[in-house]
Amino acid sequence: MIEISALTKRYGSLTVLDGIDFSVRRGEIAAVVGPSGAGKSTLARCINLLERPSSGSILVDGRDLTALSRSQLRVARREIGTVFQSAGLLARLTAAENVALPLRFFDIPHRERVRRVGELLERVGMRHRANHYPAQLSGGQQQRVGLARGLVLGPSVLLADEPTSGLDPGSTASILELLSELRTELEVAVVLITHEMDVVRTVADTVAQLDHGKIVERGAVAEVVSRSNSALSRALLPAPPAAAGAGAETWQVRYEGTRVDPRWLSAIGRELGADVALLSGLIETVGGQTAGRATLRIETAAPDGEISAAFRRHGLHATRRADEQPAASGLAGAPDPLAAPADLDGAPAADPDGSPAAEPALVRSAA
Amino acid sequence: MSALATSTAWSQVPSLLLPALGQTAAMVGIVMSIVVALGLPLGVLIFNTSPRGLAPHQGLHAVVSWIANLGRSLPFLVLMATVIPLTQLVVGTTIGIKAAIIPMSLAGIPFFARLVENAIREIPPARLDVGIASGASRLQTIRRIQLTEALPGIVAGLALNIIAMIEYSAIAGAIGAGGLGYLAVNYGYEQFDSHIMISCIVLLVVIVQVVQFTGDRLVRSLIH
Numbered sequence: 043m044i045e046i047s048a049l050t051k052r053y054g055s056l057t058v059l060d061g062i063d064f065s066v067r068r069g070e071i072a073a074v075v076g077p078s079g080a081g082k083s084t085l086a087r088c089i090n091l092l093e094r095p096s097s098g099s100i101l102v103d104g105r106d107l108t109a110l111s112r113s114q115l116r117v118a119r120r121e122i123g124t125v126f127q128s129a130g131l132l133a134r135l136t137a138a139e140n141v142a143l144p145l146r147f148f149d150i151p152h153r154e155r156v157r158r159v160g161e162l163l164e165r166v167g168m169r170h171r172a173n174h175y176p177a178q179l180s181g182g183q184q185q186r187v188g189l190a191r192g193l194v195l196g197p198s199v200l201l202a203d204e205p206t207s208g209l210d211p212g213s214t215a216s217i218l219e220l221l222s223e224l225r226t227e228l229e230v231a232v233v234l235i236t237h238e239m240d241v242v243r244t245v246a247d248t249v250a251q252l253d254h255g256k257i258v259e260r261g262a263v264a265e266v267v268s269r270s271n272s273a274l275s276r277a278l279l280p281a282p283p284a285a286a287g288a289g290a291e292t293w294q295v296r297y298e299g300t301r302v303d304p305r306w307l308s309a310i311g312r313e314l315g316a317d318v319a320l321l322s323g324l325i326e327t328v329g330g331q332t333a334g335r336a337t338l339r340i341e342t343a344a345p346d347g348e349i350s351a352a353f354r355r356h357g358l359h360a361t362r363r364a365d366e367q368p369a370a371s372g373l374a375g376a377p378d379p380l381a382a383p384a385d386l387d388g389a390p391a392a393d394p395d396g397s398p399a400a401e402p403a404l405v406r407s408a409a
Numbered sequence: 410m411s412a413l414a415t416s417t418a419w420s421q422v423p424s425l426l427l428p429a430l431g432q433t434a435a436m437v438g439i440v441m442s443i444v445v446a447l448g449l450p451l452g453v454l455i456f457n458t459s460p461r462g463l464a465p466h467q468g469l470h471a472v473v474s475w476i477a478n479l480g481r482s483l484p485f486l487v488l489m490a491t492v493i494p495l496t497q498l499v500v501g502t503t504i505g506i507k508a509a510i511i512p513m514s515l516a517g518i519p520f521f522a523r524l525v526e527n528a529i530r531e532i533p534p535a536r537l538d539v540g541i542a543s544g545a546s547r548l549q550t551i552r553r554i555q556l557t558e559a560l561p562g563i564v565a566g567l568a569l570n571i572i573a574m575i576e577y578s579a580i581a582g583a584i585g586a587g588g589l590g591y592l593a594v595n596y597g598y599e600q601f602d603s604h605i606m607i608s609c610i611v612l613l614v615v616i617v618q619v620v621q622f623t624g625d626r627l628v629r630s631l632i633h
Contacts, residue, residue, distance in 0.1 A: 090542045092538055092541060092542055116544050116545075116546060117544070119542065119543065119544040120544055122542075123543075124539075124542045124543070126535050126538070126539065126542075127535065128535070130533075130535035130536050130538070130539050131536075132536055132539065132554065132557065132558055133536075133558060133632070133633060134557055134558055134560065134561075134631065134632075134633055135557070143539070143540075143543065143553065144543035144544060144545075146549075146553065147540070147543060147544045147545040147546070147549050147553075148544060175633035176633075177633055178633075191543070195543070195544070
């Protein structure tokens, strides 16, 4: 396993990583997400020790890599495999030679090298392309070879730096599936650096969001997704945009409980005696749990409290959300400045499709 | 002399041309071995002391970079005259093929070093990182990553360098270094021997074309 603590990296007066704490167990995939410039690539370069951290420690199986000398470090690197963005295969070496490269660095005998390379190429489904050069392989195939190369020394940690960037959806899915299988088979701790939330939802066990060199939010993916409207939660499972014009009867619903009866939509309609229209929705299995967000229109005279309570009984969390466009013009000048910070739970601070400032006020005036 | 301003009979041309061709080949061959032997490590050193290299070192980089620029900043004729004392010291003479080798090498080494440095710099950064990240030593990284990936660029540079050295060997003809340049100047120019002149020109054009063509073919076969 890998344990990173208080990892800090400065370039002169610029602090790129600021006290990162982070650990990944064997067989676990930990995703690190964040906008570009958040420090993701610096973190990656610190983990495989292409950059020396300014302070803090990186423990791999209990050994602090930051304390090692150059020659000790070279040997310790066997424990950390790297899968590079766009594979980073050497253009003048065949697939097999690329996979064999790390073995050459450690003077592994020819016979052993051939066996190991064959095994790994077989495992990633690239044995039939062993003698092809990278230019003759598709992006997905290149990344399979890259994965084999990252694992060839039998590392305990695999660093995957944007392994699916630039791949088509089909290749992305197959690479992620392979990654997921391999971490279980080889019991490797995977640090997955990515900016693609689909990748995190599909394959990661835990997620940490990096922003301005700090981890601002983290948790098990399944738990983060069902978390009260946090930025990371919304980014991981965004509510798809709903049809416009639903007016004040629009409600935002989020899966909260771990067991939600999939028949909740008709059940709630019955309980409230109202017509319930599904305007948009996204329901997925994330980390073995069902998670989802939906936008509904509920045509009822029932009070808000009653409606919320009905949802709560089904393990859902619901908030009334006025459709901003027509409502905003109808309530010009009405927003109460006090309302904005007070209404916390439901009102998204920066909903992807909402106007952040007006929204909380509208929720209130509509209520 | 002007009375002798008749050209060598065509049948006699080969007997003059072939030895000269041999001298040019010998000069360029010897010089190029020296150039590769010293220019390659110098190019690798320039790259690896740069901020992107394996052992960034501002001071050392500035020094080796300065040396490489110095060798390229003088016109060859001026360089040849400048280094006469050094030539005398090293080979014991200031005329002939042996004397030409010193200034030609001094011009060729920095030229080749820059070509090598450029070829390595063209490698995408991620590929350079692969070596270190998977536990290569510096020497292994240079050999198995930098030089392997840069090989097509280095070969292209080699062709360029050979052509430049053929040109310099002709200029070195002025200090009696022999070869095609010497022949062209002494017979063709001084004695108005148009047959020799034309033969030399044709031969030089053909040689340069062949070197470039071979270089290009080789580069293509190295790129996969």
